[in-house]
Amino acid sequence: MRPVDNAAALALGGAAVAYPGTRIGLNNDAVPGFGNKTGIFLGSALPYSIGGWQTARFQGFVRASANDGFGLDIAHAGIEAYNEQRFRFSYGRRMGNGFLLGGSADVLRVSAQEYGNATAVTFNLSALVNPLPDLWLGAQIQNPVQVEMGGAVVPAVLRIGAAWQAANTLILLAETEKDLERPAQIKAGIEYRPVPQIVLRTGIRTEPARVGFGAGLHLAGGIEIDAGAEWHPTLGLTPAAMLVWRRE
Secondary structure (H helix, E strand, C coil): CCCCCCHHHHHCCCCCCCCCCCCCCCCCCCHHHHCCCEEEEEEEECHHHCCCCEEEEEEEEEEEECCEEEEEEEEEEECCCEEEEEEEEEEEEEEECCEEEEEEEEEEEEEECCCEEEEEEEEEEEEEEEEECCEEEEEEEECCCCCEECCEECCCEEEEEEEEEEECCEEEEEEEEEECCEEEEEEEEEEEEEECCEEEEEEEECCCCEEEEEEEEECHHHEEEEEEEEEECCCEEEEEEEEEEEEC
8 A cells, every 4th residue: 555645746647756846745855955944734535435445644844944954754544454654754955056855764664453563664865956947857766775574575666757837827747657566657747827826737647547636725824725536447536635834
């Protein structure tokens, strides 16, 4: 049970590793390097509309200086007989104009009623680069050493993507993701802001082909409500919602 993307990333088809900023959460360990003050993201999803499958997600970041910051990502997913948690502690730093690096430590924990518990610790490395004024490139490698947990190997995952800010109101995103146990996923997403208070998102990912869609509403005081969903051709709809508070 890999963590379900938050509502905004889910709506974008998961194509979020190169997203330029903190608006949709901590999808790249380098994101806290943007130097925004602080932010909290609280969300949940209902995978494939299965009532007994519970998920919850907390993400937050805080600025350490104008060029670096720290992040925390806590994810939970589980059914009655089995559940998983992930605790990710990240640090991101701006190394120069348009170049950010990040890294994180992950604590992974699984619990099964009949088999007991297992815990493992691994790490991730990330980068964000702005080679052209409107273009961002992002990369992340998760668990490069492939630690074992409960007798199974946790797979390494490589994500590489791009984000093009075609206008102040429009961002186009693309990403590929590959681990050793699954075919490569191709992801693409569009974020459009028709007015400052409303954002619309849609996306798609392959293997198998899944469609995402959603919207966000900005309220006063840095508060935003995001809703998103993904449709799987066999398993059905995964709805998600997220409450965001940010100070830039």
